[in-house]
Amino acid sequence: MDADVIVVGAGLAGLVAAHELTSRGRRVALVDQENAANLGGQAYWSFGGLFLVDSPEQRRLGIKDSFDLAWNDWRGSARFDRLEDEDSWAVRWARAYVEFAAGEKRSWLQSHGITLLPTIGWAERGDLRADGHGNSVPRFHIAWGTGTGVVEPFVRYAEQAARDGLLTFHHRHRVDELVIENGAARGVRGTLLAPDDAPRGVASNREETGTFELTAQAVVIATGGIGANQDTVRRHWPARLGTPPSTMVTGVPAYVDGRMLDISAKAGVRLVNRDRMWHYTEGVRNWNPVWPGHGIRILAGPSSVWLDALGRRLPDPCLPGYDTLSTLRYLRTTDDLVEHDHSWFILTRKIVEKEFALSGSEQNPDITAKDRRAVLRDRLLGKGAPGPVRDFLRHGADFVIADTLERLVEKMNGLTDRPLLDAAEVRRQIEARDLQLANPFSKDAQIQGIRNARRYLGDRLGRVAAPHRILDPEAGPLIGVKLHILTRKTLGGIQTDLDSRALGADGQVIDGLYAAGEAAGFGGGGVHGYNALEGTFLGGCLFSGRAAGRHAARQTA
């Protein structure tokens, strides 16, 4: 045997599983199609947002959270409706995960040296119903170091385990086949890819130089989702989300290719909920791309005016930062919108300065560098948009700026093949919106939402601009942003039990086979159900990778 356990995928889930194994003395072969520069996978690029419930950070900001509230939110978002079948393990994972987030998670993170910013974001504010989708309270805790800070301890453990002779890295090894003998996983076969010294995240060559086979007592599949493979995304695109866009931007590196999911299915592993996915509607083309089609997601505060491709304000709950999939569904199922792949934000300088954040470690250099002074200076006390946002305003192909609305709309029309926006109609809607600001109360749900957000200290200080008229010249200039659909997360995947043991097509555990992270739908084949509360993906990798590593260590003792 080449190792006690083979871990396929050196992203966060694979690294966590590997750590649980090597810290118990097991020998691990860590196999990945990419080079050593890519250790940590997507998590390295992530914003480092972590879903926690009733944390000291929340309490300090006056947020009253509880397991009951979070579990109510999770169920309202997930809407598990395949309980006898595809959701049978997912729902158990969901409950266990919310318990983890409300309990041990924070101290476990701390035990690995992962610490949190004192401010907390309010992601996915929801669909405006108490029993519907969304976070009732802010829960998006950001790790110091963003995603790099979450990944760092686990990379360090793997490197130490390699020095101790417990872990072998197999970079540029692409797995093409699972070896399952007599109902038990016994190894993997695959292709050796030519060396490639491409920097982290840059697509590498697929030149084949040979084959390999590795054997072990158990195999952990931690190979991520399908987000970089737009053909696969379209193949599994559900009818309820209408027609897939003909053009999208890509929110993940090219190695998130989804191949291993089909390979697993071919080997008799049970894949579930493949029609559930999590793509964003606020993607912009990266002016400085790392991977093919690289898009960046705007983490918008609640104030931008959101228009469809034909210039009509989106209906509730399609508001910035509220309900990702309702917005996606609306854009992809409304008859006269289906032929268009974009929508628009219109906002002011004041809004961009206070409310625009960009997802990704490289887009938040102050937090990524753990530079506490810079965070305080630029985000809480500072004037002006953060540097990376300014770069997009200057260089981004999807951004236009103008002093008057008419000139802005003219420039926005210049970004589409034919002019689709009517300046007078856009003006009428924005003037109506602006009239709602005369009182501290309003009939407009978005204005109500802005005022509600500012009652939360964290939003008032660092995230939500004081309510103002979009057409107030003092707040200008005006900014238009063309928004694309951005592929990101795969919510379904390999069905697993609570020990991350993979199930076969017959619903029975396959001996020695585990799945973790995005490949397992972040646990159970779809812990999120239909909708995510955000910050739940990294945590899902940690929790399911940990379960896989712990059980596999016991099994291979």
Ligand SMILES: Cc1cc2nc3c(=O)[nH]c(=O)nc-3n(C[C@H](O)[C@H](O)[C@H](O)COP(=O)(O)OP(=O)(O)OC[C@H]3O[C@@H](n4cnc5c(N)ncnc54)[C@H](O)[C@@H]3O)c2cc1C
């Ligand atoms: C820009 C960005 C921002 C994000 N922000 C957040 C956030 O704030 N909060 C949050 O919770 N989540 C966030 N996410 C999501 C989160 O980072 C990912 O869901 C998570 O890191 C997935 O980890 P993983 O280990 O399951 O898979 P991956 O990181 O995708 O790793 C899989 C690894 O498997 C390898 N592999 C695949 N197939 C094979 C094969 N056949 N043979 C060998 N190797 C293979 C790949 O090369 C890769 O290294 C973000 C993601 C991105 C890209």
